Amino acid sequence: MATSTPLQRWDDxxxxxxxxxxFRGVVNTLRKYADNHTLECWPSMAKLKANTGLTERGIRKQLDKAVEAGWLVRLRIGHHGTSEDGSAKNISSKYKLKFPHEDFTSVPTTYRATQSPEPIPCQWHVNGIHVNKCKRLGLRANALGGLLKAWAVGESVKSSNWDTKFTAMLNVIESERDPEIEGFTNISQYLPPDAETFEWWNDYALDN
Known part of the structure; x- marks a missing residue:
């Protein structure tokens, strides 16, 4: 009997x-462009609009829901870039289809190697994996996401993948290491005024 591909198993x-x-219509449209084995896809917004008949806002709303629900991982946020000849070009958002029970927190090495570090996009926000991990740690995901953005903007930090950067911050918190020596220099300057120097993440507990 033939073995099903990862894409077929995801479909099922x-x-x-x-x-x-x-919701299913938008995500299945994205799925049409996915690789059978890597499950990665990066169709342009123009293609998604043409195939779904929805506005860009409507499509983004459904894709955000899919990320939150754990059916997608956003590997790259679409932005304006530059071609090799120096002309402007649009770079599409890049997604990976996944299953809600998977703990996918990093991007492939080949992607990290080719993506240039960039400032945090204004539209960046925590995803479903971040939310689930924060719940397990008893922390408020959106509040911590706001802290990361404030620090990144204030310190002019660049990263090749901001989802992975936020996961790294959660890993530092989970292991109770000092973020100041773990790549988050000066982040304490962006904490609430009354935050404790040690275990400052308690200010982001779910009951606060």
Whole structure:
């Protein structure tokens, strides 16, 4: 019997979920451009609009829901770039299809090697994996995401993948290491005024 591909297995599981027709339609449109084995895809927004009949805002809303639900991982946020000849070009968002039970927190090495470090995009936000990990740690994901953005902007920090950078911050918190010596220099300057010097993450506990 032939072995099913990762994409076929994803199809089987995703299309039995009870989400709305619009949600499944947008994600399945993205899926049409996915590699059978890596499950990665980066169709342009123009293609998604043409295939779904939705506005850009409507598409982004459904894709954000898919990330939060654990069906997608956003590997790259779309932005304006430059071609080899110096002309401007649009770089599409890059996604990877996944299963909600997978703990996918990093991007492939080949992607990290080719993506240039960039300032944190204004539209960056925590994803479903971040939310789940923060719940396990008893922390407020969105508040910590705001801390990362404030620090990144204030310190002019650049990263090749901001989702991975936030995961690294959560790993520092989980292991109770000092973030100041773990690549988050001066982050204490962006904490609440009354934050403790040690175990400052308690200010971001779910009951605060």
């Amino acid at each position: 599981e995703f299309n039995t979920n009870p989400e709305t027709y619009t």
